[in-house]
Amino acid sequence: MTQREVTPTVRTGASEAMLREYYERRAPEYERIYQRPERQTDLACLRRAIAHRFAELNVLDVACGTGYWTACFAGHARSVVGVDANPAVLDIARGKALARTRFTLGDALLLSERLGRFDAAFVGFWWSHVPKRDLERFVESLHQLLRPGARVVLLDNLFVPGSSTPIVENDDQGDAWQERVLSDGSRHRVLKNFPQYEDLMALVGPRSSSTHWWRLDYYWWFDYTLP
Numbered sequence: 001m002t003q004r005e006v007t008p009t010v011r012t013g014a015s016e017a018m019l020r021e022y023y024e025r026r027a028p029e030y031e032r033i034y035q036r037p038e039r040q041t042d043l044a045c046l047r048r049a050i051a052h053r054f055a056e057l058n059v060l061d062v063a064c065g066t067g068y069w070t071a072c073f074a075g076h077a078r079s080v081v082g083v084d085a086n087p088a089v090l091d092i093a094r095g096k097a098l099a100r101t102r103f104t105l106g107d108a109l110l111l112s113e114r115l116g117r118f119d120a121a122f123v124g125f126w127w128s129h130v131p132k133r134d135l136e137r138f139v140e141s142l143h144q145l146l147r148p149g150a151r152v153v154l155l156d157n158l159f160v161p162g163s164s165t166p167i168v169e170n171d172d173q174g175d176a177w178q179e180r181v182l183s184d185g186s187r188h189r190v191l192k193n194f195p196q197y198e199d200l201m202a203l204v205g206p207r208s209s210s211t212h213w214w215r216l217d218y219y220w221w222f223d224y225t226l227p
């Protein structure tokens with residue numbers, strides 16, 4: 001991992017706005033990340049695993065983006081609500097016309113009671129973008145929307161040298177930053193953490209009745225059940 005220590009220039013609030021702006025500009029090209037040849041074996045395994053994971057459940061898809069993963073499980077779920085802060089990605093998700101699925105604008109760091117109550121949640125590639133100091137608050141607000149016994153799947157990236165975008169900064173809050181370039185040449189500083197199994201267990205373990213960790217070549221999957 002390439003790293004250099006620099007004085008952080010970005011604070012919470014500004015960093016959240018930067019993340020939203022980055023994904024707004026990236027919306028039309030977002031799903032190219034799922035076309036990378038070296039990741040196809042992993043992705044096929046994950047799509048198979050997620051397809052039936054939420055069968056007959058009411059699912060909250062947190063930071064759902066363009067609905068790439070929503071489309072994999074919506075056909076088997078009882079209902080799905082996808083929430084994202086970005087109208088541009090939601091437009092693409094809605095264009096998929098998924099059955100029993102509603103996409104709505106909202107802040108994943110401040111999940112509203114109005115979203116409803118759910119018996120499952122999918123959190124795809126969002127955990128890594130949450131500042132470490134906000135993770136506990138995020139987990140608690142998510143769990144407030146979940147029924148007892150709810151099933152949660154967290155899915156995110158492993159850091160793979162040569163494939164992942166290098167880390168250019170580790171700030172004094174313990175968060176890692178990448179510089180990403182979009183096809184229009186624009187450059188974006190993006191908070192992106194790569195948690196270890198122990199980090200997830202420390203936060204989620206005491207709040208769950210069972211956990212399961214799965215490490216692939218490019219991705220990690222952590223699912224758990226609420227008591």
Ligand SMILES: C[S@@+](CC[C@H](N)C(=O)[O-])C[C@H]1O[C@@H](n2cnc3c(N)ncnc32)[C@H](O)[C@@H]1O
Pocket residue numbers: 016019020023024062063064065066067068069083084085086089106107108109123124125126129
């Ligand atoms: C890496 S993408 C993941 C999208 C989708 N879950 C997937 O796995 O393909 C991160 C998503 O977080 C959304 N996002 C950024 N800030 C957000 C916030 N505060 N609340 C909700 N969504 C946010 C972005 O618009 C983007 O769609």
